[in-house]
Amino acid sequence: MTDTARPEARSPRGFVDRRARDLTAERKILAAVAEVYERYGFEALETGAFEYADALGKFLPDADRPNEGVFALQDDDEQWMALRYDLTAPLARFAAQNWETLPKPFRRYAFGPVWRNEKPGPGRYREFVQCDADTVGSARPEADAEIIAMAVAGLEAAGLPSGSAIVKINNRKLLDGLLASVGVMDERQKLVVLRAVDKLDRLGPEGVSMLLGKGRLDESGAYTTGAELSHHGIDSVLKFIGADGAPLQFTGAGGQPIQFVADRSAVLNRMSSVLSGSALGEEGLEELAKIDQALTGMGVSPARANFDSSIVRGLEYYTGAVFEAELLLQTTDDKGQPMRFGSIGGGGRYDDLVARFTGERTPATGFSFGVTRLAAALKAAGRDLAADARGPVVVLVLDQDRMADYMAVAGELRAAGIAAEVYLGTSGMRPQMKYADRRLSPAAVIIGGDEFAAGTVTLKDLDLGRELASGVTDNAAWRAERPGQMTVPRAELVAAVRRIVDAPKSEGSA
């Protein structure tokens, strides 16, 4: 094989390899969340990676190769297929396809990779794992409340301390009603308003005000056309989205615990007071009142889920309640600077997605979060789910002719439930110890000529070794005394290794 024929070993841009440490954290999250979701009566569903492009919607093929935001390709029979970009579109297709035979309402949860054909960047991938739960076929506000309560329970089960996150709830009908009352009925114009409000966190009231009016020139010189609302319209919207601002101080400085939380009905009352009697708005308020009652019934406190009129969600397809889970802890970025972590998931009610296929309105509501992002949030909240990661016990090979004996030792440890492996490289004693250290092994098993002759095994406590080597003890003394090394009869192998593996370690040893 010549040099030029060799492909370069690299993964495509925007795709990452995930090693054990990250996977451990993500799998723990998914297992905990799946258990909660099943306890709420949601059943698992997995659809295929591909959907027909027309079924996915939004990204309909209008050119030879429709790859706007999705990874698309043409099948043998000329039909365009695309990799799913979320888990909601495949659910809508599945529900429409199987509606006759499904229990109604149909509750399902799903997790798996989704793909976005976007420009990759730091922390911005073209493949990532989402976890969704949705109820299809119930228009009841209680279905939204159930999803919200379940999101709260799921996040806490995944490891977020109670009070470190909150689900903020709003209803699209409120802003729609308000806009109707100031004369805005055009869907496109309403979408511009939604997107302006969605930027409140980033741009503040002044920036949003510009986007609601003529438009806004940003620092880079790019101009965003505004919604062209009247002064009265702008004022009404700003008043509405700021309506509940003052009393909702969930955290003090530096991530201190909750100081004061308004109860949900008080927030609803204030939201109501600025709505000026729109019928649609009233409908939205009634739905929120029922969500409040159902949440209270399920014991979800206002500190865990509350109303917030500034939440709108960017997606066009929401038709009623919308919600967003936000991390409240003060976190720091890579350089130690304080940063707002922000949203860790969201969702809402979408009553029209299934109707795309069937023509019949089928109410639906759901919540979605990114698994990698939640893992990052947990880390920021001080819960590193992979912190106690440990490698296997390593059985060193000192005598090539005794491989079967070394394999037997590893087999015995595994049979006792202890992760173990025989060193299968070709290096000598020192590199083998180094290997065990890199594998984060808790212990090494050493059996040479002396041990074979005496019917013993020598064990080395590597955690203790790492602890001592980290500078606590004098190096020469450490070597002479060989702390953490012991020789025991062969018959006591399992018991002795278990003592080392199970021993409590000091903080510094991990």
Place this chain on the structure above:
Amino acid sequence: MTDTARPEARSPRGFVDRRARDLTAERKILAAVAEVYERYGFEALETGAFEYADALGKFLPDADRPNEGVFALQDDDEQWMALRYDLTAPLARFAAQNWETLPKPFRRYAFGPVWRNEKPGPGRYREFVQCDADTVGSARPEADAEIIAMAVAGLEAAGLPSGSAIVKINNRKLLDGLLASVGVMDERQKLVVLRAVDKLDRLGPEGVSMLLGKGRLDESGAYTTGAELSHHGIDSVLKFIGADGAPLQFTGAGGQPIQFVADRSAVLNRMSSVLSGSALGEEGLEELAKIDQALTGMGVSPARANFDSSIVRGLEYYTGAVFEAELLLQTTDDKGQPMRFGSIGGGGRYDDLVARFTGERTPATGFSFGVTRLAAALKAAGRDLAADARGPVVVLVLDQDRMADYMAVAGELRAAGIAAEVYLGTSGMRPQMKYADRRLSPAAVIIGGDEFAAGTVTLKDLDLGRELASGVTDNAAWRAERPGQMTVPRAELVAAVRRIVDAPKSEGSA
């Protein structure tokens, strides 16, 4: 929205939606196998769905659109990417890319979907889940033995009764040596021989004999060109692949337990006796002898892993030991006819895949199985992992104004660890009961005006109801007596529901 604008709700050909029942079985398999693999010191790895086409290999782009067997598309920067068709090619790329920093040898396991752009058919999908484990960087036969022992342990942990499956082991070097001794050195010709031998199960010795010689005309009239071996060559190969035939009777008629198993060294001796002193063959035999010793060291009996000279595996890239896991139970097809289930996984040593990238030979060995196929094998072996599937307890809604109370009941049950949901549709009592039945609920909670007034709840044992309704009891009497229905104080809700949920059910109720 007009009718013509509506997309049809269907999934692309060869892609399936998997519901809870199937997923439960598959997830149990993966969890059990992952635990075993980690106990053997293998770490989890997940690579992205896409690889660059040149890195995947085998399917290099030689046309505008290289979709021979894979799903490929061109990235923005003109590079061809393809969805992985197995988990070995991405591992080779990952190992080559990260070789400097990996612990060596590097042991990893992985599971996830793979994609094949092939003609779909019954039971033949274009997306399916594989589970692999590989050791990269060890040429030791003990590395093969470890993989084999782990495969055995994984299959048993997944639920296959010990003795219902066997891993059959061979070494490519044996057949290569034999072929060299009869003058066959051409790689292409050797591949034709391999593929002929691989069909022994299906075509029998006579069919294989034709494929080793001039060629074979099958029933459909298609002609397969043969390997053009001499009579002596054909005889030698047939003798070799039949060498261990007679004494290896693992199962009696009708899936009876194992009657007689030759020990591994006896099989090796017979294989050796027909090899006529080829140096390459001797090398292969020595490797197999070391595999035997290591397996014995790990306590793997010949009934669970043994040598079989007829195993060659179809893939071209194997360079040494090859192995195949086979279900031994007599199973029946959908029509009740006895069928041979056959292979449930396989693997072997491939020492050249990483060298494609680096130019340096990097020995590797691994085992792979299809998760859906293993689930089918388990079912065939009488182990339906989802047999005890149960839906949530359903809280019926009799009074629309008491939704918050119903939500509280469900919340209380969940807090006690019992899966529960409130009926969130709009139908009356009877359809709600029918819904609960379809959900396979163990119990329904009924709270109407009487119960609210008296501070009680009525519970219905639906498993018992299903059991009685299945014909054991007189229907009229059953209705009159309402067996399995009881009214208890509200405070005793959780305890009473738990009694119903935990009650042992008769076989017929599931």
